Amino acid sequence: MSEIEIPDIVIRRLPLYARELGLLAGEGRDFISSQELGHRLGVTPAQIRKDLSYFGRFGKRGRGYEVLGLRERLRSILGLNGRVKEMVLVGVGQLGRAVLGYGGFRLGGFEVVRVFDSDPNQIGRKVDNHQVDDVATLPEYLQKTRVSMGIVAVPAEAAPSVIDTLVDGGVRAILSYAPVTMSVPHGVRLRQIDPVMELESMAYYLEEPFDGYIEDHQADVTTN
Amino acid sequence: MSEIEIPDIVIRRLPLYARELGLLAGEGRDFISSQELGHRLGVTPAQIRKDLSYFGRFGKRGRGYEVLGLRERLRSILGLNGRVKEMVLVGVGQLGRAVLGYGGFRLGGFEVVRVFDSDPNQIGRKVDNHQVDDVATLPEYLQKTRVSMGIVAVPAEAAPSVIDTLVDGGVRAILSYAPVTMSVPHGVRLRQIDPVMELESMAYYLEEPFDGYIEDHQADVTTN
DNA sequence: CACTGTGAACTTATTCACAGCT
DNA sequence: AGCTGTGAATAAGTTCACAGTG
Numbered sequence: 001m002s003e004i005e006i007p008d009i010v011i012r013r014l015p016l017y018a019r020e021l022g023l024l025a026g027e028g029r030d031f032i033s034s035q036e037l038g039h040r041l042g043v044t045p046a047q048i049r050k051d052l053s054y055f056g057r058f059g060k061r062g063r064g065y066e067v068l069g070l071r072e073r074l075r076s077i078l079g080l081n082g083r084v085k086e087m088v089l090v091g092v093g094q095l096g097r098a099v100l101g102y103g104g105f106r107l108g109g110f111e112v113v114r115v116f117d118s119d120p121n122q123i124g125r126k127v128d129n130h131q132v133d134d135v136a137t138l139p140e141y142l143q144k145t146r147v148s149m150g151i152v153a154v155p156a157e158a159a160p161s162v163i164d165t166l167v168d169g170g171v172r173a174i175l176s177y178a179p180v181t182m183s184v185p186h187g188v189r190l191r192q193i194d195p196v197m198e199l200e201s202m203a204y205y206l207e208e209p210f211d212g213y214i215e216d217h218q219a220d221v222t223t224n
Numbered sequence: 225m226s227e228i229e230i231p232d233i234v235i236r237r238l239p240l241y242a243r244e245l246g247l248l249a250g251e252g253r254d255f256i257s258s259q260e261l262g263h264r265l266g267v268t269p270a271q272i273r274k275d276l277s278y279f280g281r282f283g284k285r286g287r288g289y290e291v292l293g294l295r296e297r298l299r300s301i302l303g304l305n306g307r308v309k310e311m312v313l314v315g316v317g318q319l320g321r322a323v324l325g326y327g328g329f330r331l332g333g334f335e336v337v338r339v340f341d342s343d344p345n346q347i348g349r350k351v352d353n354h355q356v357d358d359v360a361t362l363p364e365y366l367q368k369t370r371v372s373m374g375i376v377a378v379p380a381e382a383a384p385s386v387i388d389t390l391v392d393g394g395v396r397a398i399l400s401y402a403p404v405t406m407s408v409p410h411g412v413r414l415r416q417i418d419p420v421m422e423l424e425s426m427a428y429y430l431e432e433p434f435d436g437y438i439e440d441h442q443a444d445v446t447t448n
Numbered sequence: 449c450a451c452t453g454t455g456a457a458c459t460t461a462t463t464c465a466c467a468g469c470t
Numbered sequence: 471a472g473c474t475g476t477g478a479a480t481a482a483g484t485t486c487a488c489a490g491t492g
Contacts, residue, residue: 046464061469
C-alpha cells in the first residue's frame, strides 16, 4: 500500500470521481456505494474500490463512502485543497478568450493570473480583466513568479517555442490546445486537447466503408 | 488479420499518425520508417507496426512507409476520404464561437453545417456566417438531414437534454465540451473534452504534499 | 541489408470473488 | 446484511525478437 507507483490512469480517474461526488453532495446525498457511483459514471464498482485502495481506506463497510468526505480526500490527494492554482495563459485569440471566459477553471480552483500573446494588436489590450503582455516577457515573468501551470492556446506553428519557454521557466504542467506533438523533459506533464483528433477517431465508427471493405465496427459508450 | 475486433485505443492513434505524416509530406519526405515516425511521436516503432498490421501491410521492407500513401490509407480507414463530414453545433456562447472560428475542423474535413442555441438573444443572429436556430427545431432538422456528428458546447445543465436530442435524432458521434457524465446507447460514441479534469489530474504531479505526506511522484511525458 | 510484419513474452489494467468489518 | 478492501485470476495492451522480404 505504500511504496508502489500509482498508475497515471488511476490518477486521471480521480477528478471524475471527485466531480460526481460534488454533484451528489449537491443532491443532498451523504453516503454512496461504489456500486451506485460506478453506475452513475459508467465504471465498475471494483474499479472504483481498487483505485481508491491505492490511497487508503475511505469507505465504511456496509455503508459506502461519505460523499463530501471522499470528495475532500480526493481533492487533497490531487493537491487541490491548498490555495488556488495559478496558471499563465499564452494566446488570446478566440480560443484563449474562451478559456479566459470559462468559469469552470475558477470553480475547480484554477486561476489564470497572467496572459501573454505575440500579436502587437493584442499586447497591451485588456481582455476579460487581464492586461495582455508580450510573450517575449514570459521568461522573466516565470523567473520572478514560479507559476507551475500553463495553458497554451496559440497556433500550431507557435506552440513548440511557447512550450519550450514554459518548460524553461519552470512550468511543470502544461495544457495545450495546439495540435502538435512535442516531447518535454522528465518531470513535466504536457497534455493536449485536440478536438479534431477526437472527431477523426470517432469517424471510424460511422459505418462508412473503407475502400472496398464493408465492415461492421460497433463499440460501446466512451466517455473519454 | 481479418475478423478480430480492432481495439479502440488503436483507432485513436491513427489520427496521430495521419497528422504527423501530413507534416512529413509538407517537409518533402517520401518514405519514413516506423523507427523515425515513432521517435517523432513518442511512440515505439513496434507499436506503430503492430497498429498498422490490424489493417494491412502498408510498408516496404527495407524502406519504410510511403508518407503520402500511408496517410491516405489511414484517412481512408477512418472514413475521412469521402466528402466533408457534416456536423451540427449546439451552443454559441464563447466556446461555441471558438469552435466555429477554428479552422482546424475545416482542414480536417469537418464542417459545421448548422448551429443551434436556446438563448432568445442568440436565435436568429448570425454568428460566423451561420444563422443561429432555436434548439427546439433541432429534432426536425436532424430528421430531415441525417447529420451524423455533433458538437455540444452548452453549459453542463443543458448538456444531457441536448445530447439526448442528438442521439434521438440519429447523431452517432458526439463531441461534448460539457463536464457531465452520460451514458448513450450502444452504437453511439460520446467523447468529452474537459480541460478542468486534465488540469486536476496534472496537479497531482506538482509536488504539493497531500495532507501530511510528502511523496515523490514523477512520471513521464504524456501527450494525451 | 534495413526494414516490416507478427507470434510470443511480457507488462499493465481490469474484474472477480471472498474474507473481514460495522 | 451490506458493504469495502484486496489478493488472485483474467483480459488487454505493449514490447520483444526474429523470420521474411524487397
